[in-house]
Amino acid sequence: MTNINASAPETAPANVPYITLNDGNRIPQIGLGVLRIDDDGVVPVVESALAAGYRHIDGAAGYNNEAGVGRALAATGYNAGEQRKSLWLTTKLKDSEQGYDSARRAFDRQLGLLQVDYVDMYMLHWPTPFNWRSGETWKAFDEFRAEGRVKTLGVCNFLPEHLERLHKETGEWPAINQIELHPTWQQRDVVAYCKEHGIAVEAYSPMARGADLNAGDGTIARIAAAHGVTEAQVILRWHIENGTIIIPKSVHADRQKQNLDLFGFALTPDEHAAIDALDGPTRAGHDPLTFTYA
Template identity: 90%
Template sequence: MTVFHTPMITLSDGNLIPQIGLGVLRIDDEGVTPVVESALEAGYRHIDGAAGYNNEAGVGRALQNAGFTQGENRKNLWVTTKLRDSEQGYDSARKAFDRQLDLLQLDYVDMYMLHWPTPFNWRSGETWKAFDEFRAEGRVRTLGVCNFLPEHLERLHKETGEYPAVNQIELHPTWQQREVVAYCKAHNIAVEAYSPMARGADLNAGDGVIERIARAHGVTEAQVILRWHIENGTIIIPKSVHADRQRQNLDLFGFVLDPDEHAAIDALDGPTRAGHDPMTFTYA
């Protein structure tokens, strides 16, 4: 069985993150264990989780079962988790993080993230003080945020003197968030895409354009969209509970989009997100 190896992206703090990871949103705690195990077997070395997904214990079981909680395997694995929005704040973040490490059965995580900016109840600055301590203690390697718009990144920088290494945002062909991406690139913040295929909706975007490109290369529509992200230098965390599809989502390096094909996908950008508005949403 082929085990796939994915390229690494160098972050502003010098850490290397695998460009492709497995997302585990909307998989229950029991069901997530075999999903993560099959991904590790296929060659995934990047798992993206969150307290808000209510399945950190299941992820921890998978890491333990597969032998990835310590030793060389642990060193070669990137694990991300995120703080619950309801636990933002200095003291609550310190308590929450201890609990999360226990659930994951890990001594440290590779990236810890603010999940949503919650500008209507902003606590990112004080929360970041706790994040900074976790990093100093060696229990977090990289600090990141999710769903931050440029104004939120500016505010965080003003309060902490620091930009996150990564901003994880909804990003796919029909919702490309070009202003956010441009701001991140200008400030050396790596862009990580969740819902990289708009939960499957973008497979049919653009009057069959994705299907035509897929046919030309003998690959799937999903592989075409994920390849487009890879060529843009974006970190991606596609979710799949099926082992064969997990493997397909890693198998993106046997073909290249020609410039016209890449431009045709660029042209699919639209005005409608598939997910939530960072100005109003909280993932409590």
């Protein structure tokens, strides 16, 4: 089961707590997402995040910017040695490369682009239940872990039935399920299932790509004003208090710093409950039952 040692958390730079995973590894609770940043543009974004204190970068083959992430890691020294050990680096397999042999080829290519010897987490990007290959792909993932080239295995966008099927085929629960999760799309059934089976929940689009900043007829703004923080910080703090791992994306250095600055205030029980009450029926992203990120 995931946990936060709230009394005396072991912290990454910028006082970010770690979440302990079901495999014993520990991941910084806040990371930088790099979706929709081109290969050249991602270099200064990763560099500024590392300078701000981020020690968790969340990437993917499907973002088509792994080479840029690799150049940033090499330029800052975070691709090797002690600095590499201080960084949690995640990447994901393209759905079109699922399958045992294709996953092995893809992973070798991805390590080369990232200019690292290992990644901290490798993930299935979408379950693609209409073309299910997660079980055979996981065999390759398990080998990467045994080879020391991956520490933690995870999935993205898996619903309970997909997690159940993966467990039936592999005998293993992933360490993390990264899902779309924000105040207006809380996926409580998925979150409950993950918690029941010791799977940490990681939120992408933690602010619904900005749409939730205005959720609840000013609810978020009122809470932000009460604490002297931004609406984004209120939503991210709500995630932190829920024990959720978050990967907010920002290409601006000042916003990157704000997104780490979540530990100087706490929501009251009423404020937290008011954000809980914003849950709604509409996702901002794609449906895991039908989507593939080729």
